[in-house]
Amino acid sequence: MEPTNCHIHKLHTGGVANPNEYAELARMFLRPSEFELDVSGPPPEEDREEIKRRLYRELSRMTGRHPVWGTLTGVKPLKLFSALAEKTGGAGAAKRKLRDEYYVSPEKLCLLEQTWRVGREVLRHPPQGAVSVYVGIPFCPSRCAYCSFVSGPYEEKSAARYLDALHREIAFVAEQMDALGLYAESIYVGGGTPTALNAQALERLLHTLTGCLPTAERAEYTVEAGRPDTLTDEMCDLLAACGAGRISINPQTMRDATLARIGRRHDAAMTGKAFEAARKAGLPLINADIIAGLPGEDASDFAYTLDAILALKPENITVHTLSVKKGSNFREADEELCYNIEGSALRMLDGLPERLRGKGFRPYYLYRQKQTVDNLENVGYALPGAECVYNMRIMEEKQTVIAMGAGGSSKVFFPQENRIERIFNVSDHALYAARIGEMIERKRIGLFGALRGCARPR
Numbered sequence: 001m002e003p004t005n006c007h008i009h010k011l012h013t014g015g016v017a018n019p020n021e022y023a024e025l026a027r028m029f030l031r032p033s034e035f036e037l038d039v040s041g042p043p044p045e046e047d048r049e050e051i052k053r054r055l056y057r058e059l060s061r062m063t064g065r066h067p068v069w070g071t072l073t074g075v076k077p078l079k080l081f082s083a084l085a086e087k088t089g090g091a092g093a094a095k096r097k098l099r100d101e102y103y104v105s106p107e108k109l110c111l112l113e114q115t116w117r118v119g120r121e122v123l124r125h126p127p128q129g130a131v132s133v134y135v136g137i138p139f140c141p142s143r144c145a146y147c148s149f150v151s152g153p154y155e156e157k158s159a160a161r162y163l164d165a166l167h168r169e170i171a172f173v174a175e176q177m178d179a180l181g182l183y184a185e186s187i188y189v190g191g192g193t194p195t196a197l198n199a200q201a202l203e204r205l206l207h208t209l210t211g212c213l214p215t216a217e218r219a220e221y222t223v224e225a226g227r228p229d230t231l232t233d234e235m236c237d238l239l240a241a242c243g244a245g246r247i248s249i250n251p252q253t254m255r256d257a258t259l260a261r262i263g264r265r266h267d268a269a270m271t272g273k274a275f276e277a278a279r280k281a282g283l284p285l286i287n288a289d290i291i292a293g294l295p296g297e298d299a300s301d302f303a304y305t306l307d308a309i310l311a312l313k314p315e316n317i318t319v320h321t322l323s324v325k326k327g328s329n330f331r332e333a334d335e336e337l338c339y340n341i342e343g344s345a346l347r348m349l350d351g352l353p354e355r356l357r358g359k360g361f362r363p364y365y366l367y368r369q370k371q372t373v374d375n376l377e378n379v380g381y382a383l384p385g386a387e388c389v390y391n392m393r394i395m396e397e398k399q400t401v402i403a404m405g406a407g408g409s410s411k412v413f414f415p416q417e418n419r420i421e422r423i424f425n426v427s428d429h430a431l432y433a434a435r436i437g438e439m440i441e442r443k444r445i446g447l448f449g450a451l452r453g454c455a456r457p458r
């Protein structure tokens with residue numbers, strides 16, 4: 001590696017076909033404007049992982065930084081840990097390999113091991129025929145400054161067109177599942193903000209899902225309520241009456257000034273009221289999402305949010321690290337926001353697993369996203385027995401997922417080959433509604449066609 005001028009460093013990889021993961025690794029140390037990858041020359045003799053180790057060591061020497069996830073650039077470190085533990089005969093060997101060959105920090109190894117152990121305790125092998133079902137509602141009351149999803153503002157007419165198409169897709173999926181002897185082990189209605197729909201439309205959708213789809217007797221049924229301002233007493237009663245067993249109320253922060261800054265239309269008091277309404281309606285499991293690394297906040301703000309959330313007694317807390325992706329208002333306003341607030345998320349998350357453990361929470365699923373502040377992770381914590389099976393299955397990737405609605409990414413799991421194949425719906429809700437026939441055909445051929453060919457659909 002050599003500086004090409006006073007700012008830009010040239011990182012040599014040799015002639016590699018796909019330099020993206022090396023660039024991703026370099027971005028953990030340097031701003032994109034500070035480096036260039038040199039992929040000239042013959043193909044390197046080192047393998048991929050060796051190149052990454054060499055880059056990591058060189059970049060660490062140069063910047064003094066030691067990203068805690070080492071050379072891991074993928075989004076599913078838990079899946080890798082699990083595979084290594086299975087292959088090498090236990091957590092100890094998996095940890096050694098991740099420490100020595102991927103440079104993962106001791107603190108993240110400990111988090112991985114705890115999460116993996118909870119998964120082993122809670123998650124059984126998926127029963128034959130059991131699948132996960134996801135339904136996306138791409139509407140929200142307003143747009144969050146960090147949002148990079150293709151969700152739109154709620155508007156009655158486009159929502160009605162969208163729901164008509166979605167009901168067609170649900171009817172088709174139900175018929176195919178029936179024919180193949182498949183059933184939903186879990187149903188997850190996410191978004192967007194499903195509770196941004198009008199009560200009548202949401203009630204029809206939730207009843208249709210449980211009424212039409214073949215479903216396990218005690219299937220997990222989650223509805224993301226997302227925005228606390230959508231959770232009135234009536235909405236909570238409706239969710240309970242429709243059989244939702246788990247909802248997500250996502251305050252993100254309990255600082256009102258930050259909420260206004262990030263484009264949410266609620267304050268901390270509304271989060272408290274939403275919890276009250278949900279409890280009154282008898283909704284048994286509540287998850288609360290919070291975000292570390294929000295601009296303008298420091299470790300004391302994050303600690304304040306955590307205390308305020310713990311006081312509401314959720315059964316799950318999902319701690320995200322801010323991800324500043326293309327398409328978000330944050331990214332448009334400041335291309336290098338992640339770098340400009342560097343260190344903030346690390347300080348906020350310092351000691352968090354121990355703090356939550358003291359309150360009875362255990363980490364049960366974990367994933368990473370690109371472009372996160374300090375390259376940190378997202379972790380779901382749960383009280384024992386309150387883990388979300390859907391979230392765990394998604395991370396494990398050992399079960400077929402049927403995803404409906406705009407942006408749905410279905411996955412067929414081939415157990416014999418231990419691999420998945422994805423089938424996508426278009427992301428834009430208006431296009432989805434206009435092209436619903438094509439979305440159904442994609443499922444007929446790519447998803448159910450493949451499942452028919454599987455010796456043991458799972």
Ligand code: SF4
Pocket residue numbers: 139140142143144146147148149151191192193226227
């Ligand atoms: S609630 Fe989620 S989907 Fe909706 S705007 Fe915010 S980040 Fe995007």
